[in-house]
Amino acid sequence: MMKVPAYAAPSATDVLAPFEIERRQVGPHDVLIDIEYCGVCHSDIHFVRNEWGNAVYPAVPGHEIIGRVEKLGTEVTSFKKGELVGVGCMVDSCQNCEACAEHLEQYCENGSTATYGSPDPHLGGHTFGGYSGKIVVSDKFVLHVSEKLDTKAVAPLLCAGITTYSPLRKWNVKKGDKVGVIGLGGLGHMGIKLAHAMGAHVVMITRSAGKGNDARQLGADEVLISKDPKAMERHRNSFDFLLNTIPVGHDMNPYVSLLKRDATMVIVGAVEPLDPLHGGGLIMQRKRIAGSLIGGIQETQEMLDFCAEHNIVSDVEMITIQEINKAYERVVSADVKYRFVIDMKSLKTRSS
Amino acid sequence: MMKVPAYAAPSATDVLAPFEIERRQVGPHDVLIDIEYCGVCHSDIHFVRNEWGNAVYPAVPGHEIIGRVEKLGTEVTSFKKGELVGVGCMVDSCQNCEACAEHLEQYCENGSTATYGSPDPHLGGHTFGGYSGKIVVSDKFVLHVSEKLDTKAVAPLLCAGITTYSPLRKWNVKKGDKVGVIGLGGLGHMGIKLAHAMGAHVVMITRSAGKGNDARQLGADEVLISKDPKAMERHRNSFDFLLNTIPVGHDMNPYVSLLKRDATMVIVGAVEPLDPLHGGGLIMQRKRIAGSLIGGIQETQEMLDFCAEHNIVSDVEMITIQEINKAYERVVSADVKYRFVIDMKSLKTRSS
Numbered sequence: 261m262m263k264v265p266a267y268a269a270p271s272a273t274d275v276l277a278p279f280e281i282e283r284r285q286v287g288p289h290d291v292l293i294d295i296e297y298c299g300v301c302h303s304d305i306h307f308v309r310n311e312w313g314n315a316v317y318p319a320v321p322g323h324e325i326i327g328r329v330e331k332l333g334t335e336v337t338s339f340k341k342g343e344l345v346g347v348g349c350m351v352d353s354c355q356n357c358e359a360c361a362e363h364l365e366q367y368c369e370n371g372s373t374a375t376y377g378s379p380d381p382h383l384g385g386h387t388f389g390g391y392s393g394k395i396v397v398s399d400k401f402v403l404h405v406s407e408k409l410d411t412k413a414v415a416p417l418l419c420a421g422i423t424t425y426s427p428l429r430k431w432n433v434k435k436g437d438k439v440g441v442i443g444l445g446g447l448g449h450m451g452i453k454l455a456h457a458m459g460a461h462v463v464m465i466t467r468s469a470g471k472g473n474d475a476r477q478l479g480a481d482e483v484l485i486s487k488d489p490k491a492m493e494r495h496r497n498s499f500d501f502l503l504n505t506i507p508v509g510h511d512m513n514p515y516v517s518l519l520k521r522d523a524t525m526v527i528v529g530a531v532e533p534l535d536p537l538h539g540g541g542l543i544m545q546r547k548r549i550a551g552s553l554i555g556g557i558q559e560t561q562e563m564l565d566f567c568a569e570h571n572i573v574s575d576v577e578m579i580t581i582q583e584i585n586k587a588y589e590r591v592v593s594a595d596v597k598y599r600f601v602i603d604m605k606s607l608k609t610r611s612s
Numbered sequence: 613m614m615k616v617p618a619y620a621a622p623s624a625t626d627v628l629a630p631f632e633i634e635r636r637q638v639g640p641h642d643v644l645i646d647i648e649y650c651g652v653c654h655s656d657i658h659f660v661r662n663e664w665g666n667a668v669y670p671a672v673p674g675h676e677i678i679g680r681v682e683k684l685g686t687e688v689t690s691f692k693k694g695e696l697v698g699v700g701c702m703v704d705s706c707q708n709c710e711a712c713a714e715h716l717e718q719y720c721e722n723g724s725t726a727t728y729g730s731p732d733p734h735l736g737g738h739t740f741g742g743y744s745g746k747i748v749v750s751d752k753f754v755l756h757v758s759e760k761l762d763t764k765a766v767a768p769l770l771c772a773g774i775t776t777y778s779p780l781r782k783w784n785v786k787k788g789d790k791v792g793v794i795g796l797g798g799l800g801h802m803g804i805k806l807a808h809a810m811g812a813h814v815v816m817i818t819r820s821a822g823k824g825n826d827a828r829q830l831g832a833d834e835v836l837i838s839k840d841p842k843a844m845e846r847h848r849n850s851f852d853f854l855l856n857t858i859p860v861g862h863d864m865n866p867y868v869s870l871l872k873r874d875a876t877m878v879i880v881g882a883v884e885p886l887d888p889l890h891g892g893g894l895i896m897q898r899k900r901i902a903g904s905l906i907g908g909i910q911e912t913q914e915m916l917d918f919c920a921e922h923n924i925v926s927d928v929e930m931i932t933i934q935e936i937n938k939a940y941e942r943v944v945s946a947d948v949k950y951r952f953v954i955d956m957k958s959l960k961t962r963s964s
Contacts, residue, residue: 359873367873367897369849430898497721509888521711521719524900530891536861537889539882542903545719546782548876549901551894 261285261383265607266392267581268318269308275585276308276391278607279318283396284382291339291402292331293347298390299324299415299574300600302446302507305588307377312531316377322390323349323375324418324601326411336399344411346403346564347395348418349554351375351387355400363558365401391581393608403561406568413573416446416599417564419554420574424451425563426555427503427526428458435459437500440484442515444471447505447529449575449598452478454563455503457570463495465502465515474597478575486514497545499523504530511535512549521545526552574599580606613637613735617959618744619933620670621660627937628660628743630959631670635748636734643691643754644683645699650742651676651767651926652952654798654859657940659729664883668729674742675701675727676770676953678763688751696763698755698916699747700770701906703727703739707752715910717753743933745960755913758920765925768798768951769916771906772926776803777915778907779855779878780810787811789852792836794867796823799857799881801927801950804830807855809922815847817854817867826949830927838866849897851875856882863887864901873897878904926951932958 261282268279286292304321306312325347329339339345352373353365365372373381376389388395405414424447433439439460441451448464455462456479463482464475472483484491492514499518502525509532515525516537527534527549541547555563567573575598579587587600613634620631638644656673658664677699681691691697704725705717717724725733728741740747757766776799785791791812793803800816807814808831815834816827824835836843844866851870854877861884867877868889879886879901893899907915919925927950931939939952 364873509891521716527891527894531895532892533888533890535888536885538885539861539879539903540884542879542901543883543905544903546902546904548903549894550898551891551896551900552898553895 264393266320266388267584267607268320268391270318272308272310272315272317279320281318281320281388281392282383283388283394286331286333286396288333288335289399290333290396291329291336291345291399293325293327293345293395293397293402294330295325295327295390295392295395295604297326297412297415298322298602298604299419300584300587300591300602301419302591305591314377316386319377320388320391321376322392323347324415324420325375325390325395326405326415327395330394333399338399339402344405344407346405346414346418347375347390347397347401348403348422348560349375350557351397351401352381363556365556366554391584391602393604401557403557403564405564409568409571409573412578412601412603413576414567415601416450416574416576417567418560420446420450420599421454421567422555422560422563423447423528423552424503424505425454425566426559427528427552428455429559430552431501431524431526433458433460433501436461438463438498440465440499440502440518441480441505442502443505443507443529444475445505445507445594446599449478451503451505452480453572456480457566457572463499492518497521502526503528506530508532509534513538513541516541516547516549519545519547521547524548524550526550528552576601578603582606616745618672618740619936619959620672620743622670624660624662624667624669631672633670633672633740633744634735635740635746638683638685638748640685640687641751642685642748643681643688643697643751645677645679645697645747645749645754646682647677647679647742647744647747647956649678649764649767649956650674650954651771652936652939652943652954653771654943657943666729668738671729672740672743673728674744675699676767676772677727677742677747678757678767679747682746685751690751691754696757696759698757698766698770699727699742699749699753700755700774700912701727702909703749703753704733715908717908718906743936743954745956753909755909755916757916761920761923761925764930764953764955765928766919767953768802768926768928769919770912772798772802772951773806773919774907774912774915775799775880775904776855776857777806777918778911779880779904780807781911782904783853783876783878785810785812785853788813790815790850792817792851792854792870793832793857794854795857795859795881796827797857797859797946798951801830803855803857804832805924808832809918809924815851844870849873854878855880858882860884861886865890865893868893868899868901871897871899873899876900876902878902880904928953930955934958
């Protein structure tokens with residue numbers, strides 16, 4: 261085992277503070293990564309504050325990790341020392357079930373190992389995430405990252421990027437489709453960029469007229485204000501696909517009314533109870549609602565390659581690790597365009 | 613126009629009583645049907661009592677109509693005088709939109725004409741349904757009915773049959789699939805019979821253990837009591853498809869937990885607000901919820917032919933038209949196995 265500096269919450273009531281954690285030695289199929297950047301996902305906050313009831317302490321969050329290969333296990337052939345790599349929301353899965361066989365490790369029937377807070381199959385205890393100097397990850401869960409993009413802005417692709425890319429692909433969004441992206445935050449801003457790059461006619465759907473200009477700059481062709489009943493009526497039964505990124509419970513009925521017959525709204529943000537849905541809204545035009553969780557490793561690589569090809573990164577605001585607690589407050593009040601990324605040099609400076 | 617005897621509710625507070633209504637003359641593409649039987653659907657009750665807020669009076673309900681061709685329009689070639697025919701929930705649609713072109717008249721973009729209570733494009737006023745001596749219907753909306761089945765028990769296929777058949781086909785239920793039918797009423801009992809005939813492993817899902825024997829006799833391979841948490845846990849993530857026939861708002865979360873990854877629960881009964889759905893239940897295994905409304909005319913004919921081939925009819929209790937108000941009370945208290953059918957001779961006797 262090796263000791264590495266990290267930023268952890270020792271308990272649900274503590275803020276994040278410097279901490280030393282133990283990482284496993286580099287096994288034959290492992291990659292040791294020197295972390296350069298880590299994105300700040302809303303899930304990190306839910307987790308360290310135990311808002312989903314699944315926290316374990318000390319909690320080291322972070323699952324949008326970019327770094328360089330420092331050391332390779334003896335059996336690793338697909339990575340090179342010094343290579344730019346990424347790690348997302350998972351670091352292991354059973355590799356043995358139907359979901360894993362279909363490259364859908366996020367739906368592993370025996371439970372994938374989350375980058376932080378999952379039982380650690382190697383060391384016991386639980387896994388520690390990317391607010392850390394280094395991380396050791398099985399090579400199957402390490403992604404190749406292009407050098408041609410702005411590296412620090414690539415970090416959020418590992419969660420916000422794949423969370424929005426996967427349903428757009430799964431529901432076959434294509435050139436000319438009318439796609440609505442509901443909610444303009446970390447997920448929503450990636451949804452706009454990706455749907456736009458896939459050739460869709462993208463409509464940003466938001467409660468706040470003030471977000472219109474930003475949405476257009478990100479690639480939206482239209483902006484639909486969900487509080488405007490006349491505008492909502494004009495777009496009724498017209499969308500081929502809706503990507504719902506709202507991160508909290510809400511009334512889905514007005515959005516369902518926007519779908520065409522047989523079209524789907526996919527929920528990627530609201531891991532909580534939603535307001536009462538009217539059965540008639542689904543029945544009358546055979547409409548559908550579905551959920552989607554990040555994406556598999558193969559698809560995450562495909563997404564990173566797609567972003568490199570289309571020159572897509574996240575819009576980020578850089579912070580030092582010492583600013584993390586303030587950043588959390590700003591995420592909660594939706595005061596960030598659109599993702600905080602931690603420069604991990606700040607951790608190393610402080611703790612060396 | 614011709615005057616025909618009917619049973620109608622003159623207003624929301626009136627019970628059904630004898631009434632004379634006007635039918636249009638038989639146009640070149642019309643079929644005049646002498647009605648023999650009409651099924652009693654829960655929608656009839658919602659309508660005449662204006663529980664969905666869409667009633668118009670006098671209201672003549674009934675959209676599970678079986679009768680014999682009495683007269684044919686000059687241009688009608690596909691039916692013969694004296695032939696046994698059926699009419700379901702629709703009597704017209706625009707024939708001009710994308711939905712109609714796909715044989716999905718129930719989703720007609722310009723609004724299909726319901727068998728009762730829709731604006732009548734021929735006479736003005738609104739359409740009158742099957743609690744009536746005769747009906748005039750455009751030949752495109754008349755179905756061929758096999759003589760080999762028990763005619764009176766065929767009537768409910770026109771609504772309860774197609775409502776359950778269509779989603780089973782649309783979601784491609786096939787031999788060996790594990791299919792759950794939720795709720796054992798008019799729709800549910802048809803769902804069991806049809807899914808069984810398609811070769812599925814059918815699980816009846818009900819709150820009442822007392823319904824188990826009946827469900828097995830209808831063709832269910834297993835019965836799952838939804839109030840038994842251990843049984844529900846054993847069936848978790850195991851269903852290829854769920855057909856939810858519950859006719860009122862309810863908590864969908866326990867049923868969503870039964871679905872496999874990527875599997876769908878289709879709602880056909882609850883045209884009202886459902887209890888709060890947890891987003892996580894859909895997200896974690898990419899599960900889906902959809903609605904489905906009856907079926908198109910072509911598919912309704914396919915369903916009738918399928919039922920003739922597999923010797924499937926509804927389980928019915930026969931009533932006279934004079935017993936209709938009592939029958940309504942019994943439908944509301946779920947005291948019928950599983951569908952009332954009115955013998956229309958009783959109407960003709962009384963009013964002649």
